Amino acid sequence: MTLTAGVIGVQGDVAEHAAAITRAARAHGERVDVIEIRRSGLVPDCDLLSMPGGESTTISRSLRREDIAPEIRAHVAAGKPLLATCAGLIVAATDAGDERVSTLDLLDVTVERNAFGRQRDSFETSIGIAGLDEPFPAVFIRAPVITDAGDTEVLATWDDRPVAVHDGPIVGTSFHPELTDDSRLHGFTFFENPSSEPSPQSP
Amino acid sequence: MSEPTDLEDLRRGTDLVKRGFARMQQGGVIMDVVDAEQARIAEDAGAVAVMALEAVPADIRKRGGVARMADPGDIQGVIDAVSIPAMGKARIGHTTEARILESIGVDMIDESEVLTPADERYHIDKRDFTSPFVCGARDLGEALRRIGEGAAMIRTKGEAGTGDVNQAVSHQRNILGSIRKLEGMAHEEREAWAREHEAPAELVHETAEMGRLPVVNFAAGGIATPADAALMMFHGCDGIFVGSGIFGAENPEAMGRAIVEAVNNWDDPEALAEIATDTGKGMQGESNADMPEEQQLQGRGV
Numbered sequence A: 001m002t003l004t005a006g007v008i009g010v011q012g013d014v015a016e017h018a019a020a021i022t023r024a025a026r027a028h029g030e031r032v033d034v035i036e037i038r039r040s041g042l043v044p045d046c047d048l049l050s051m052p053g054g055e056s057t058t059i060s061r062s063l064r065r066e067d068i069a070p071e072i073r074a075h076v077a078a079g080k081p082l083l084a085t086c087a088g089l090i091v092a093a094t095d096a097g098d099e100r101v102s103t104l105d106l107l108d109v110t111v112e113r114n115a116f117g118r119q120r121d122s123f124e125t126s127i128g129i130a131g132l133d134e135p136f137p138a139v140f141i142r143a144p145v146i147t148d149a150g151d152t153e154v155l156a157t158w159d160d161r162p163v164a165v166h167d168g169p170i171v172g173t174s175f176h177p178e179l180t181d182d183s184r185l186h187g188f189t190f191f192e193n194p195s196s197e198p199s200p201q202s203p
Numbered sequence B: 001m002s003e004p005t006d007l008e009d010l011r012r013g014t015d016l017v018k019r020g021f022a023r024m025q026q027g028g029v030i031m032d033v034v035d036a037e038q039a040r041i042a043e044d045a046g047a048v049a050v051m052a053l054e055a056v057p058a059d060i061r062k063r064g065g066v067a068r069m070a071d072p073g074d075i076q077g078v079i080d081a082v083s084i085p086a087m088g089k090a091r092i093g094h095t096t097e098a099r100i101l102e103s104i105g106v107d108m109i110d111e112s113e114v115l116t117p118a119d120e121r122y123h124i125d126k127r128d129f130t131s132p133f134v135c136g137a138r139d140l141g142e143a144l145r146r147i148g149e150g151a152a153m154i155r156t157k158g159e160a161g162t163g164d165v166n167q168a169v170s171h172q173r174n175i176l177g178s179i180r181k182l183e184g185m186a187h188e189e190r191e192a193w194a195r196e197h198e199a200p201a202e203l204v205h206e207t208a209e210m211g212r213l214p215v216v217n218f219a220a221g222g223i224a225t226p227a228d229a230a231l232m233m234f235h236g237c238d239g240i241f242v243g244s245g246i247f248g249a250e251n252p253e254a255m256g257r258a259i260v261e262a263v264n265n266w267d268d269p270e271a272l273a274e275i276a277t278d279t280g281k282g283m284q285g286e287s288n289a290d291m292p293e294e295q296q297l298q299g300r301g302v
Helices: A014-027 A056-065 A069-077 A087-092 A184-192 B015-023 B036-045 B057-063 B072-081 B095-103 B140-148 B166-183 B187-196 B201-210 B226-234 B252-264 B269-276
Strands: A002-008 A031-037 A048-051 A082-085 A093-095 A107-112 A123-127 A136-140 A145-148 A153-158 A161-167 A170-173 B029-033 B049-052 B086-091 B108-112 B133-137 B153-156 B216-218 B240-242
Touching (some): A048 A069, A048 A184, A056 A069, A082 A087, A107 A161, A123 B015, A170 A184, B029 B252, B036 B072, B072 B095, B140 B201, B153 B166, B166 B226, B187 B201, B226 B269
Parallel strands (some): A082 A170
Antiparallel strands (some): A123 A136, A161 A170
């Protein structure tokens, strides 16, 4: 049984997510077909979804214009897994604190855009993530932080601020797990998450 | 601000962080702007970033004389006006202009042939900077030399300010054609290719193995319409810079939005037809097919 993985592809580091999903699937003995989603009609066929990093203003506009936004909501409402990273997290949140971004209200958190500053303040580091044994390489690029995590489960913090959260089928991160070869978070979200609708199992 | 708990492990300005920033621009349109008002229009049109400069390339070309980095105060005005990244242009080899841009918080520095080169022999040593750089290239050797100097993004060097896309197409074809050739070469042939093109051998091997440039590769120079932008995506570019094409057009808002939508729908001609309808007149432009070499900007800093 081959799963269909969708990467929201209107803008951002789409190929990087596609590669990370493929790696995570291989590590879990799953087979996936990865498709790029730039227009409506494709999300309903997807068993799992990634919303990549990029510019949240640009991505949120395109999702509405191309009518992809309601399909992503339906995907999550059906309990299917979604990984939203950086700009993806901002778009998935209920409150981005910025009217230039129209959020999808999937994840009940408030985020602050560019919370660490400009690109010169961007950094890479190593953080502990709940549920992962070894530290995780985290790349923060003009990254948001979660200023109010609501009722979500906080998986990781940096400087006492939440940077990764988990709520049912959704995992959201401030950083970019797709930028390194470590695909454990993709694996957790898509293949180990007990609170998402069980994906069709491979033999 | 309180100190992060494991601050000693925080690394800024690494290749991963600089190239990662460039990766976030993929599938996007970066628009040239000269002031805060244009920057806001660009952001509203869906630009993924803005490039702050003193005058758009078409005006620089008309005006002649020495073209330099824009007034830092004006760049600051652009930075403050938008939430998307703001980039700035420094002259080729002008390390000090680049340091000034970095100090005011520009998110990426374009070491650009559109400005008058400040150094006849050397580009900026970009590895030294925390800020990422984008550089132009007409062929693969030039692209790899710039990446070797620390560039985190490459763009074509289409003739800026002409509104004629043919040179951007030609550069992109050169780069992809050479990568295809490298892929078929044996190790020692790649080594010889690296020597011949004065490109770092390590990067030559990496490019051949990946079958693409190891950094993001954008189109720039002469892109004036939604169809031009879509054409460059068809040619395998990761995203688009538009200079004079937006604010040199009759209706910058409509043209900006249309070019953003065209990049997202580059492989759908029906959608493109709809997108390109009623966008107003594009920039006038001038054909660069028989432009005398002394008027060309692309030969600067190779």
